[in-house]
Structures are given as C-alpha cells and as structure tokens.
Amino acid sequence: MTLASGLTLTVVLALVSVVALVMRPRGTSTVDFYLAGQRVGVATNAWAICGDYFSAASFLGVAAAVYATGLDGAWYAVGFAAGFVPVLLFVAAPLRRFGEFSIPDFLGRRLGSERVRLVAVGVVQLVILSYLVPQTVGSGITWELLVGQGVAGLSPYATGIVVSTAVVAALVSFGGMRGTTWTQAVQFLLLLGALLWLAATVIGEGFHYGDAVEQISTAPLGNPAPDGGLATEPNALHPGEPAVFGEPGARYDVLGQIALMVTLAMGTAGLPHVMNRYFTSPTGSAARTTTVWVLCLAGVFYAVAVMLGTAAREIVPGAVADNPWLDELTVDGVLTVPEHALPVLGRIYGGDAGLGVVAAGALIAVLSTIAGLLLAAAASWGHDVYERHLNPRATQRQAVRAGRITTLVTAGTAAGIGLVLRPEAFAASTPSIVATMVTWAFAVAGSALTPVFLLSIWWRRTTAAGAVAGMTTGVVVVIAMLTAGTVADGSPWPDLLLAPTLLAAPLTTVVTVVVSRSTAPPPDVERSWLIMHGTAADRHTQALARLVLAESRRRRREVRRARR
Structure with missing residues (x-):
C-alpha cells in the first residue's frame, strides 16, 4: 500500500467511525435503534437511501x-435507476403512513397474520444474503487492488472481505439506524464526489463520449478468454x-434485455x-x-458511471505502454477483471492518490450498503422474530441486543460465502460478477416480495393465505430458474433464467390473487386502507370518530356503575 492510498483509506474509515459515534442513538428503544426515532429529514434520508x-x-x-459488454451493460444503469419509479408512484407514501418497522412487520399487521410475518422474514433474509455476498466480493476486489497485501496469513482479497465486514458490523451494532443514516449520507456524498472528480478529470484530459463510442465500435468487441488471449463476443x-461496443447484443438478446429491465425495476420495491x-x-x-430526490441523484450517478465505463474501454489499451503496472491487470490491453475499470482510471490520471480516491469510493459504496443490509437483517430477526415470538416479554434493551447480535451473525455468514468466490471464475459468463449477483437479489425481491407488497397496498382482498402462497411460489420459481441458468449448460433462454422476474412475478401475482379470492380478508381491512390511502382529513375524521366512540363507551360504563 502506498502512503497516499493508505492515508485515504484511513481517513475514510476514521470519518465514518466518528460520524457513527457522534450520531449514535440517544435512547435504548427499538424505535431509536431501528427507525432513528422516525425523525429523518428529506435530504438526509435521500442521501442515506442513495448510500x-x-x-x-x-x-x-x-x-x-x-466496459465488458458496451451498450448491453448500460441496461443495468437504466434498470437500477428506473426501480424508484414504481416506488415513487405506488409504495413510498402509503408504506410510511401505515408505519411499521420492516417489510415483514408491515405485511404481518396489514394481513393480520404472524404466519405471513415469519414467511416474509425468511424471504427478506434470503434477499439480504443475496445482496450482501456481492458487496463482500466487491470489497475484496477493491482491497486487492488498493492495498495488495493481506494480514494474518490471508490473501489480499480475503483480507478486504474480513476487514470491511467486521468494521461495518461493529459500526451498525453500535450506531443503530440513527448512526447508520448519517454515516450513509456522508458516505454517499463522498462516493458521489469521487465519481464526479474522476469524470471531470477524464473529460479534462480530452475524453468525449460520442467520439469514444464511435471509435471503439469500429472493431469487434473482445474480452479475455479463460485460456488466454482475447475472445470475440458473439x-x-x-x-x-x-x-x-456501441450496439446491443453483446450479452443479451431481446428477451434478455426485457427480462433484465423488469427484474431490476421490480426488485427495488422489495429490497x-x-x-x-x-x-x-x-x-x-x-x-x-x-423518492423524488433519489430519482434525480440516481440519474446523475448512473449517467456518469456509464460514461466512465466507456472511458475505461477507450483509454486503458493506450495507457499500457506508459504504465507497466497494467501488464498484470490486462490481456492485450483489456482488463481481466472488469471491476478494475474505475480504480485503474483513477491511477492512470491521479497516480496512487487517484487510485486511493476511487478505491476509497468503492469501499464507501460497499461499507454503506453492507450497513443498510445488516440493519435490515437486525430489524427482521430482532423485532419480527425475537420480540414477537422468541421472547414476547423482552425489554427494549434485550430487543436491541438481539438486533445487534443478528448483525454480527449475518455479517459472518456473508463474509464466509464471499471468501469462497473468486471473480475470475465468473469472468467468461457474466459482464460483471458483482452486478450479476446483485441482479439475483433483485430477482428474489421482485418475484417473491414486490407483487405481494403491491397487492397488500392496493388490493383490499389480499389475504394472509394468498400472501404466503404467493411468496412461496416466487421463491421456489426464482431459485429453480437461477439454478438452471447457472449450472445447466446449453439451457434454453439462459438470459430469462438468470433474470427470472419476468416470469416469476406474474406467477406470484396470479397465485396470490387466486388463493386470496378463496379465503377471507382480515377484518380490519377498511381501517388499514384508510390509513394507507385516506387523505389527512379522512384520517383526522377517523381519529375523532374513535375518540367519540371511546368516550361513549366510557359514559355507558359510568351509567351502568351508577345504576348498580
């Protein structure tokens, strides 16, 4: 590790640690630990969501x-950003009005069923683990490139996974939602700053997106083959x-492109x-x-990411001669690990300090997302399982302690899985192992949770039995399709199998609707509907009606006591 990159990494870790310490929860209640007291402002929450x-x-x-697939890779940017459109239109406001701790908590109360709550906990944990593993892989890749050295006999890749996961788990268990919110907000601003610095530097050196795409597209697109050399992409x-590079088809056919977009757009509402x-x-x-703020920030972020992936494809081959360190990272001028694209650009234009800035940005992205995932796992296990089932008489302190223990267990599980994966093993079959694995998490969320989530918010007749049947169907179908697409050579429609929401989500919806129509909805569905969708005046009227009814009952009790 150079002095510049080491200093950058140290400053980043110190900064997020200080923020977590200063902004830790002031009380020991679960509302403080899991929800930051429900007092997070618009801008801060938008930055934290982006983090x-x-x-x-x-x-x-x-x-x-x-970098690896050209225009086909841009579908990831479009899908990730588009995912907040359905959240804005259908989810954000009614979800907050209903006011719970987590997705399982919302579904359990809305449908009046503890069985729904527990099934949702299982699905949520599957989504969290699927999302956590690629973050650990990303931290290993970044540490390997930034530091290049391991500790305690571990490889640099393994060291990155262990260090990043351990640091975040400690910060989350200590800081709770309040500390995590502010650290994520700060981390996002640092992350965006690193990305914009690199974009400004590349443009300042004469890069022009349109000219670059035209130039790169004059030759067939080739990437490193497992047996050496470059293989032309079909x-x-x-x-x-x-x-x-500049035309679709390097990775997906028409069905694959549609399937990927639907998977990413549907998955966001179930994360x-x-x-x-x-x-x-x-x-x-x-x-x-x-959510409006998040959509605007996402548009800027992903547009810059697409531009920089293109810049790396044009710039890196010509930089090999002047940068001998690129020989170990490239084959015939093409990076063997596509995830190195941004850190390599940073080092080309900023030396070790530039590498430190970009790699620190990558670590920030990893740390921030791991923090949010661990906190979601803590809310799911600590609140939805421990407080409600394992120890219903738990004190607030005991419930918070259970959430903190959950963060450590979940972090250890994800790190263990990440340690057995190597990005190079997937390079030939995926444009980016990190982006592809995250797509699997979106597939589980968008197939098993989002349809049931949306029906529970917008269809009065949704029942507990229907929700359980729908979530179970979604999980089974997604796992079966992902398994077939991953292990079966020559399988038909491989892109659909690896982005299965296009098929799985409609099946989940149909099953939920059919089963719900044959079972009884919860008795207080109208009250839940009014809370989620009624106007402020409607909810005020309902509150007054409850007060009048309570007062009427109190007076009747007084009359009965007086007659005795």
Whole structure:
C-alpha cells in the first residue's frame, strides 16, 4: 500500500467511525435503534437511501458491465435507476403512513397474520444474503487492488472481505439506524464526489463520449478468454456476427434485455434495506419527496458511471505502454477483471492518490450498503422474530441486543460465502460478477416480495393465505430458474433464467390473487386502507370518530356503575 492510498483509506474509515459515534442513538428503544426515532429529514434520508442503494454493483458493477459488454451493460444503469419509479408512484407514501418497522412487520399487521410475518422474514433474509455476498466480493476486489497485501496469513482479497465486514458490523451494532443514516449520507456524498472528480478529470484530459463510442465500435468487441488471449463476443441479436461496443447484443438478446429491465425495476420495491428507510420519514409526503430526490441523484450517478465505463474501454489499451503496472491487470490491453475499470482510471490520471480516491469510493459504496443490509437483517430477526415470538416479554434493551447480535451473525455468514468466490471464475459468463449477483437479489425481491407488497397496498382482498402462497411460489420459481441458468449448460433462454422476474412475478401475482379470492380478508381491512390511502382529513375524521366512540363507551360504563 502506498502512503497516499493508505492515508485515504484511513481517513475514510476514521470519518465514518466518528460520524457513527457522534450520531449514535440517544435512547435504548427499538424505535431509536431501528427507525432513528422516525425523525429523518428529506435530504438526509435521500442521501442515506442513495448510500444504501448505490452499492458495489452501482459504483464498480455498472461501469464494469459497460466496459465488458458496451451498450448491453448500460441496461443495468437504466434498470437500477428506473426501480424508484414504481416506488415513487405506488409504495413510498402509503408504506410510511401505515408505519411499521420492516417489510415483514408491515405485511404481518396489514394481513393480520404472524404466519405471513415469519414467511416474509425468511424471504427478506434470503434477499439480504443475496445482496450482501456481492458487496463482500466487491470489497475484496477493491482491497486487492488498493492495498495488495493481506494480514494474518490471508490473501489480499480475503483480507478486504474480513476487514470491511467486521468494521461495518461493529459500526451498525453500535450506531443503530440513527448512526447508520448519517454515516450513509456522508458516505454517499463522498462516493458521489469521487465519481464526479474522476469524470471531470477524464473529460479534462480530452475524453468525449460520442467520439469514444464511435471509435471503439469500429472493431469487434473482445474480452479475455479463460485460456488466454482475447475472445470475440458473439452477437446475441444477430447470431454469426461479432458484437460491437456501441450496439446491443453483446450479452443479451431481446428477451434478455426485457427480462433484465423488469427484474431490476421490480426488485427495488422489495429490497428490505431500501424500503425500511421509508419508515424513518416523519410523514408519507416526506417519503414521497425523498423518492423524488433519489430519482434525480440516481440519474446523475448512473449517467456518469456509464460514461466512465466507456472511458475505461477507450483509454486503458493506450495507457499500457506508459504504465507497466497494467501488464498484470490486462490481456492485450483489456482488463481481466472488469471491476478494475474505475480504480485503474483513477491511477492512470491521479497516480496512487487517484487510485486511493476511487478505491476509497468503492469501499464507501460497499461499507454503506453492507450497513443498510445488516440493519435490515437486525430489524427482521430482532423485532419480527425475537420480540414477537422468541421472547414476547423482552425489554427494549434485550430487543436491541438481539438486533445487534443478528448483525454480527449475518455479517459472518456473508463474509464466509464471499471468501469462497473468486471473480475470475465468473469472468467468461457474466459482464460483471458483482452486478450479476446483485441482479439475483433483485430477482428474489421482485418475484417473491414486490407483487405481494403491491397487492397488500392496493388490493383490499389480499389475504394472509394468498400472501404466503404467493411468496412461496416466487421463491421456489426464482431459485429453480437461477439454478438452471447457472449450472445447466446449453439451457434454453439462459438470459430469462438468470433474470427470472419476468416470469416469476406474474406467477406470484396470479397465485396470490387466486388463493386470496378463496379465503377471507382480515377484518380490519377498511381501517388499514384508510390509513394507507385516506387523505389527512379522512384520517383526522377517523381519529375523532374513535375518540367519540371511546368516550361513549366510557359514559355507558359510568351509567351502568351508577345504576348498580
């Protein structure tokens, strides 16, 4: 590790630690620990959501996918950003008005069923683990490139996973939602600053996006092959022809492109670490305004990531001669690990300090997302399982302690899985292992949770039995399709199998509707509907009606006692 990169990393870790310490929860209640007292402002929450959402898949993965597959990689950027449109239109405001701790908590109360709550906990944990593993992989890749050295006999890759996971788990268990919110907000601003610095530097050196795409597209697109050298990418849209950077078809055919977009757009509304943030907003309108901010920030972020992935594809081959250190990272001028695209650009233009800035940005993305995922896991296990089932008489202190223990267990599990994975093993089959694995988490969320989530918010007849059947169907179908797409050679429609929401989500919806129509809805559905969708005047009237009814009952009791 050079002095500049080491100093950058140390400053970043020290800064987030100080923020977590200063902004730790003041009380020991679960509302403070899991929801920051439900007093998070619009701008702060928007920055924190971006810190949650712009993970290694966004910072490293989108640029890597564009670098490896050209225009097809840009679908990741479009899908990740588009995911907040349905959240804005259908989820943010009613979810916050209903006011719970987590997705399982919302579904359990809305449908009046503890069985729904527990099934949702299982699905949420599967989504969290699927999302956590690629973050640990991203941290290992970044540490390997930034530091290049391991500790305690571990490889640099393994050291990055262990250090980043341990640091974040400690910060989350100590800082809770309040500390995590502010650290994520600061981390996002640092992350965005690193990305904009690199973009400004590249443009200042004469890069022009349109000219670069035109130049790169004059030759067939090639990437490193497992047996050495470069292999020309086949064109999925025009079999028999080579793929080029500036045209679709380097990775996906028409069905694959649609399947990927649907999977990413549907998945966002089912991501527990993102949706839980809406419970921290003070009102439903604040939650909706927060989402508008997030959409604007996402548009800027992903546009810059696509541009930089293109810049790396044009610039790196010509930089090999003047930068001998690139020989170990490239084959015939093409990076063997696409996730190295942004850190390599940073080192080309900024030396070790530039590498430190960009790699620190990547670590920030990893740390911030891991923090949100661990907090979501803590809310799911600590609140939905421990408080309600394992120890219903738990004190607030005991419930918070259970959440903190959960963060450590979940972090250890994700790190263990990440340690057995190597990005190079997937390079030939995926445009970016980090972005691809995150897509699997989106697939589980968008297939098993989002349809049931939306039906529970917008269809009165949704029942507990229907929700359980729908979530179970979604999980089974997604796992079966992902398994088939991953292990079966020559499987038909491989892109659909690896982005299965296009098929799985409609099946989940149909099953939920059919089963719900044959079972009874919860008795208080009208009250829940009014809370989620009624106007402020409606809810005020309802509150007054409850007060009048309570007062009437009190007077009748007094009359009966007087007659005795």
